[in-house]
Amino acid sequence: MLKDDIFTGMITLTEENYLKALYRLSLETEEISVKDIADSLDIKMSTVNSMIKRLAEKKLLRYEKYKAIELTEKGKKMALHILRKHRLTELFLSKVMGLGWEEVHDIAEQIEHIQSDLFFDRIDEMLGHPKFDPHGEPIPDANGKLPVFKATQLSEGVINKKYKLTGVLNHETAFLKFLDSVGLSIGSVIVIKDIQDFDRSMSVLLNNKSKTIFSQTVCENLLVV
């Protein structure tokens, strides 16, 4: 029974949280330090120090005294798996269960640790295998691979190309209500018909039906792919 988990690849909830933090940090900084992790998880450096030694033994990261910390491929894959579960859960709570976007994060932090492929695959299916969460962040697929493209702002778009709405950067009620009022929701098709040079506003065609004008601010807050 001792050190069973090294053989089974089993991982504790706490270890999952370290991996997730490690992955997030790897996107933000070149070199991940013990302090970065301690700050991001709000625990002491000494605690981090002992934990990374354990994770290194499990081959989830590479670590040498006083050097920067790096996830291994195995560690990265596990982190992406948790991230996938987190993002799918957030989308599910919001789209299927109708919870507010500000409410879903804390619940998703708990549900992301549920061990059941069945459960998350079904969520994925019910959501139509989404590639991005409403923040525009990519959702890793079941194999832990990230989509190559990240969603971009509509304000970066070009005329006459078909875009699909995948998320928004502004989550205020007022903005979401505005989107509602023009008939926009995740998955809507947007085609830019014209761009006004003087104020960067755009004439757009929505879902091949209604035509309207979006200000630069609106365009910057719409994530498309």
Added chain:
Amino acid sequence: MLKDDIFTGMITLTEENYLKALYRLSLETEEISVKDIADSLDIKMSTVNSMIKRLAEKKLLRYEKYKAIELTEKGKKMALHILRKHRLTELFLSKVMGLGWEEVHDIAEQIEHIQSDLFFDRIDEMLGHPKFDPHGEPIPDANGKLPVFKATQLSEGVINKKYKLTGVLNHETAFLKFLDSVGLSIGSVIVIKDIQDFDRSMSVLLNNKSKTIFSQTVCENLLVV
């Protein structure tokens, strides 16, 4: 920080599992012993012994050396709260997410520990505030109160009374398919029109529409209220 949880009423996942086991055992036996708990959770008696001392300190159960163990009102309330979350989750996984009844239990064992009233209240709402799970077991309400009546078997029913299907005792695919084929699902209305003395089969009216005959076996497996 020391003994914080005694003040906050916070409870660990493990403690929740003890409470749940205690409650289940209290329905099965008069006197709950250390051994009962050890067997039901598959841990050693010595472990149970130390844990019940902790739970007693937290006023979740009453314990004296060599005496039977009893949940306090507070402990019972917490146990019912977990039970509510478990049963609501099972129903949700099955009815909303379309998972098979054999698959939902293990997932529900994990999700029942999620801390979020919002989440479970929303599930409750989406399910239409169900009073019974598909096993016919009552679901405690948000205040931890159990419905007074437990579902009974249709085979115990009387002629011309309106019954509502709340669950089944047999969860085999074949039986569930049969129910499907006659148009029965949770919530369906059943009225017994006649009972045959010689084989205890019943002529029944379903949803005020179709009339059919159920064998005694079928009636015994239908839970109604």
Added chain:
DNA sequence: TTAAATTGTTAGATTAGTCTAACTTTTTAG
């Protein structure tokens, strides 16, 4: 370039949850 500040490491303690082993009390069967 060296002293101060920051960051990292180690040692040792604590708590939750578990175990084994030794011992005690209660229950049960002859």
Added chain:
DNA sequence: CTAAAAAGTTAGACTAATCTAACAATTTAA
């Protein structure tokens, strides 16, 4: 009624995850 079996208890050890406190290495700035 008593001896054996079953159940219960205690003591002591272990792991995971955390902490504090002391000390070491590295980085930064005067």
